[in-house]
Amino acid sequence: MKNRSLLIILGIITVIAGFFAILNPVAGSIAVTLLTGWLFLLIGILQIVATFRETDWSHRLWSLLLAVLAILAGISLLANPLAGVISLTYLLAILFVVSGVFKIVASLAMEAGNWKWMVLLSGLLSLGLGILIFANFAQAALTTLGLLLGLQLISDGASMLGLAMASRQLGRG
DSSP states (O other), X not given: OHHHHHHHHHHHHHHHHHHHHHHSHHHHHHHHHHXXXXXXXXXXXXXXXXXXXXXXXXXXXXXXXXXXXXXXXXHHHHHOHHHHHHHHHHHHHHHHHHHHHXXXXXXXXXXXXXXXXXXXXXXXXXXXXXXXXHHTHHHHHHHHHHHHHHHHHHHHHHXXXXXXXXXXXXXXX
């Protein structure tokens, strides 16, 4: 009973937060950038701690370099979030294009079957999103991350509400 109520509350809050991110995608994009900056900073600090706790010295230099790189990336995103929004949107567009091409190639290599079309469709959607971001980069840079954050929050909130309702039905059966 308590978990179901908590899921309902979290689901409603998450859906509302998603709508706010969609209604103000620039603020959502900045929030994503700041969160990413803090995560990179935390990961870098934890990586340094892990590096000095390691007894094998053969990989310490690479581990330390990766930690410093993560810390510098975090500081950069936190110090200049607008530039970070542009950088992260650019990386996201590249990720969409590359993953789209890989999925299309993978679908063409698959044997004919029920799921081949889903892989192909996913690849075409990813490729299309990447091209769309690049084609309209000046406007997309400030809003894409916030819109994606909003959609993800709404999806997560709906999932939480669905789980809460499903647990309610299971509790009665």
